[in-house]
Amino acid sequence: MEGRDLVRSVRAVGSAGAAQGVRTVRAAWRRWRADAKGLPSRGAERARVPGPVRGVEPGPGGGIVRFTRSDLRITVAVNGAVFWGWDGAAPEPSYALAGRCPEPDPRAVLEPDKDGGWRVVAERVTVTVSRHGAVEVCTPGGVPLRRALPPRWWEPVGGGGAARWTQRSEVAADARFFGLGGRASGPRLRDGTYRLWNTDPGRPFGPGDDPLYVTMPVELVVADAGTHLVFHDSSWDGSVTLREGAEGAGSGHDRAGTVELRMDGGPLRCWVVVGTPARVLQVWAALTGAAALPPAWALGHHHARWGFGSEQEVRRIVTGYHEHGLPLDAVHLDIDHYDEHRVFTVDHDRFPKLPVLAEELRRDGIRLVSIVDPAVKAERGNTVYDSGTAEDVFVRDAAGRVVRGVAWPGETVFPDFTDARVRRWWGGLYEERLAHGFAGFWHDVNEPTSFTAFGETTLPRSARHALDGRGGDHREAHNVYALCMARAGYEGLRGLVPEERPFVFSRSGWAGMQRYGGTWSGDVATGWPGLRASLSLVLGLGLCGVPYSGPDVGGFDGSPSPELYLRWFQLGAYLPLFRTHAGLRAGRREPWEFGPEVLEHARAALVERRRLLPFFMTLAHLARRTGAPYVRPVWWGAPEDRALRDCEDAFLLGDGLLVAPVLTPGTERRAVRIPRGRWHDTATGRVYEGPARVLVDAPASRIPVLARAGAVIPVRGADGGLELEVWAPARGRTGGGLVVPDAGDGWDEPEIERYGVRWEGRRVVVERERETGAGVPPYPVRIRGLEER
Numbered sequence: 001m002e003g004r005d006l007v008r009s010v011r012a013v014g015s016a017g018a019a020q021g022v023r024t025v026r027a028a029w030r031r032w033r034a035d036a037k038g039l040p041s042r043g044a045e046r047a048r049v050p051g052p053v054r055g056v057e058p059g060p061g062g063g064i065v066r067f068t069r070s071d072l073r074i075t076v077a078v079n080g081a082v083f084w085g086w087d088g089a090a091p092e093p094s095y096a097l098a099g100r101c102p103e104p105d106p107r108a109v110l111e112p113d114k115d116g117g118w119r120v121v122a123e124r125v126t127v128t129v130s131r132h133g134a135v136e137v138c139t140p141g142g143v144p145l146r147r148a149l150p151p152r153w154w155e156p157v158g159g160g161g162a163a164r165w166t167q168r169s170e171v172a173a174d175a176r177f178f179g180l181g182g183r184a185s186g187p188r189l190r191d192g193t194y195r196l197w198n199t200d201p202g203r204p205f206g207p208g209d210d211p212l213y214v215t216m217p218v219e220l221v222v223a224d225a226g227t228h229l230v231f232h233d234s235s236w237d238g239s240v241t242l243r244e245g246a247e248g249a250g251s252g253h254d255r256a257g258t259v260e261l262r263m264d265g266g267p268l269r270c271w272v273v274v275g276t277p278a279r280v281l282q283v284w285a286a287l288t289g290a291a292a293l294p295p296a297w298a299l300g301h302h303h304a305r306w307g308f309g310s311e312q313e314v315r316r317i318v319t320g321y322h323e324h325g326l327p328l329d330a331v332h333l334d335i336d337h338y339d340e341h342r343v344f345t346v347d348h349d350r351f352p353k354l355p356v357l358a359e360e361l362r363r364d365g366i367r368l369v370s371i372v373d374p375a376v377k378a379e380r381g382n383t384v385y386d387s388g389t390a391e392d393v394f395v396r397d398a399a400g401r402v403v404r405g406v407a408w409p410g411e412t413v414f415p416d417f418t419d420a421r422v423r424r425w426w427g428g429l430y431e432e433r434l435a436h437g438f439a440g441f442w443h444d445v446n447e448p449t450s451f452t453a454f455g456e457t458t459l460p461r462s463a464r465h466a467l468d469g470r471g472g473d474h475r476e477a478h479n480v481y482a483l484c485m486a487r488a489g490y491e492g493l494r495g496l497v498p499e500e501r502p503f504v505f506s507r508s509g510w511a512g513m514q515r516y517g518g519t520w521s522g523d524v525a526t527g528w529p530g531l532r533a534s535l536s537l538v539l540g541l542g543l544c545g546v547p548y549s550g551p552d553v554g555g556f557d558g559s560p561s562p563e564l565y566l567r568w569f570q571l572g573a574y575l576p577l578f579r580t581h582a583g584l585r586a587g588r589r590e591p592w593e594f595g596p597e598v599l600e601h602a603r604a605a606l607v608e609r610r611r612l613l614p615f616f617m618t619l620a621h622l623a624r625r626t627g628a629p630y631v632r633p634v635w636w637g638a639p640e641d642r643a644l645r646d647c648e649d650a651f652l653l654g655d656g657l658l659v660a661p662v663l664t665p666g667t668e669r670r671a672v673r674i675p676r677g678r679w680h681d682t683a684t685g686r687v688y689e690g691p692a693r694v695l696v697d698a699p700a701s702r703i704p705v706l707a708r709a710g711a712v713i714p715v716r717g718a719d720g721g722l723e724l725e726v727w728a729p730a731r732g733r734t735g736g737g738l739v740v741p742d743a744g745d746g747w748d749e750p751e752i753e754r755y756g757v758r759w760e761g762r763r764v765v766v767e768r769e770r771e772t773g774a775g776v777p778p779y780p781v782r783i784r785g786l787e788e789r
Contacts, residue, residue: 028452038398038462044157050133061104077102080124085269096511098289162265173245173254175223181216187539196238204525234266285627289515295745300329302579310350341408358437367439375407405450417484419466427492440503446482482508490516518548526555542629550577559587562594571661573605614714621740656711660704678709710735728785
């Protein structure tokens with residue numbers, strides 16, 4: 001233990017309140033002692049590489065290439081996804097994958113390659129394995145996208161511990177990196193090292209803070225030659241070091257980009273998917289699971305705050321929304337509605353009739369959402385603790401003792417969500433929440449976080465976990481802890497309320513978390529950098545397969561200026577999760593608290609969000625069925641456009657709208673990089689031709705939104721019904737769009753409706769396209785963009 005840790009422990013006693021401060025010091029020492037005794041000493045290590053090839057064993061979709069010191073299993077699936085695993089590692093068991101792995105491609109052939117290597121040739125990809133273990137993935141035309149060099153392991157001499165490993169890969173000189181979970185500095189990831197360990201920063205964060213709550217070993221790499229996604233399926237602590245390449249300015253001496261992955265343990269196994277961005281995300285969703293479909297109300301506006309404090313305060317806020325003519329769809333209750341911060345309880349002094357309040361709100365179209373923390377107060381008489389103790393559900397240490405930590409209730413214990421039996425127990429506890437009228441749930445501090453005066457703010461790495469029958473410790477379980485908690489809540493709600501779609505979103509998670517819901521930014525710092533980080537997080541998570549997310553509008557801490565609050569609010573109106581939220585000591589976040597001008601413009605943003613709800617519902621269904629995120633980078637349809645690949649301050653909402661938020665103060669006009677084609681400014685009617693960089697108006701009343709010529713956008717009409725807003729295509733061109741009509745919370749699978757748009761003489765014709773032929777749309781149609789300016 002270092003001297004600065006001792007200083008931190010002394011300070012913690014004074015800063016956290018005497019009782020809680022002492023607890024955090026005690027918890028930190030407990031954690032340190034547990035790991036000192038419970039973790040194997042690394043000691044001397046021996047390096048290992050695969051060595052030269054010595055034979056092959058053909059199999060379905062590929063086969064096994066045998067080297068002197070390791071075996072490489074390689075398979076191309078029917079959907080074109082490539083899997084490889086060293087030391088015989090198989091795709092399963094895996095927390096990321098959903099259901100059964102895709103079948104191997106029966107047409108893929110393992111054949112000899114030059115210089116003593118081997119290759120697997122398939123329709124969508126060619127994979128070449130060199131005689132020393134380098135693995136190169138190429139397009140069907142033979143253009144290399146990624147070359148993974150022979151890996152290296154560091155194994156404890158004498159065995160008895162996990163082997164560390166590293167994998168270095170090369171990509172094209174022009175490649176750009178995206179993904180790795182929720183990164184505040186993105187969406188394009190610059191040169192640097194990014195840690196793979198879900199972390200509560202313990203304070204409001206900005207673009208320079210890393211890692212954060214959701215980390216994933218998922219890279220999306222975009223280059224001229226094509227797009228590919230890479231997933232290294234190990235949940236252990238690790239890091240990814242990225243270095244962009246450099247082109248030789250015509251000299252031909254390009255420097256490749258590099259990716260170096262270092263992991264503290266776990267299998268060295270990898271999935272690679274190549275193709276267009278849309279195809280890559282579709283295959284990724286097929287591997288890791290379809291995104292949970294939110295109920296329609298969850299796509300509206302949510303108001304939250306740590307510090308509502310009472311039923312009277314909730315009613316005051318809701319009345320304020322009604323009196324100011326502001327749409328509201330959900331109210332969130334933070335930990336202050338608990339009885340002494342204990343999960344699955346209610347403070348009946350401050351919330352004496354919570355079910356009555358919930359029913360009143362529901363009659364007004366407003367749902368109540370509850371926070372749910374994983375930490376359980378370790379106190380006899382606490383129903384959840386007593387039940388969990390009787391069922392033996394809490395994480396234990398290497399000596400068999402229940403691990404204790406510190407969270408908001410004080411001394412706490414933590415369920416082992418990597419055990420199916422524990423997940424069933426936890427899922428049943430949501431019955432108490434439902435009885436109080438809650439309709440949705442946000443999981444917090446589930447990295448998991450345990451307050452400590454020094455060291456890591458999580459469980460001891462030596463803590464034991466079931467890992468669904470395999471057994472292991474927190475080094476492997478940490479990153480999937482929140483994923484398994486989300487699964488417990490989602491599946492529990494499916495059983496308790498089978499007729500409704502569950503609404504669950506989680507601060508932490510891992511690859512595949514979209515199966516159970518979404519996420520939010522966590523405690524983003526109030527300030528213009530925090531606003532920019534909000535957009536980075538949503539874009540980056542979408543490219544990792546998590547389409548539903550959003551920030552704390554206004555930031556978690558402090559008091560935003562009216563301008564900052566408004567610009568954040570306007571951005572939030574176009575993101576999947578649109579939620580205002582703030583911490584206990586932060587300023588207010590209600591729109592009327594910032595003056596009449598901000599109130600007027602916030603009302604306009606809310607009204608527009610309400611109008612676009614059918615479009616958001618369509619995007620939710622498409623995300624579930626195709627893997628395409630609601631919010632997409634502007635290069636989504638044109639990854640070959642290098643200028644678009646570097647654009648980070650705008651985004652596509654579906655295929656039809658381009659949103660250009662204001663991310664800097666004092667902005668009344670801003671530059672926007674637009675993709676190829678014709679684009680209509682939805683407010684001014686002005687037309688722009690892309691690809692280009694154009695200057696557009698951005699007054700305080702709105703942020704720029706451009707519609708693609710020919711787009712079909714389903715919106716809410718004046719009568720509340722669905723209406724088609726159609727943007728005229730350029731003369732001689734056609735257009736179209738998809739609509740999924742769904743306004744409910746159930747499990748019906750509405751048909752995807754396809755619409756075509758074309759010119760017929762001097763008028764624009766919109767038709768519904770069916771296999772039996774074109775027909776008249778069943779909804780009112782409004783044509784826009786006929787008067788070009």
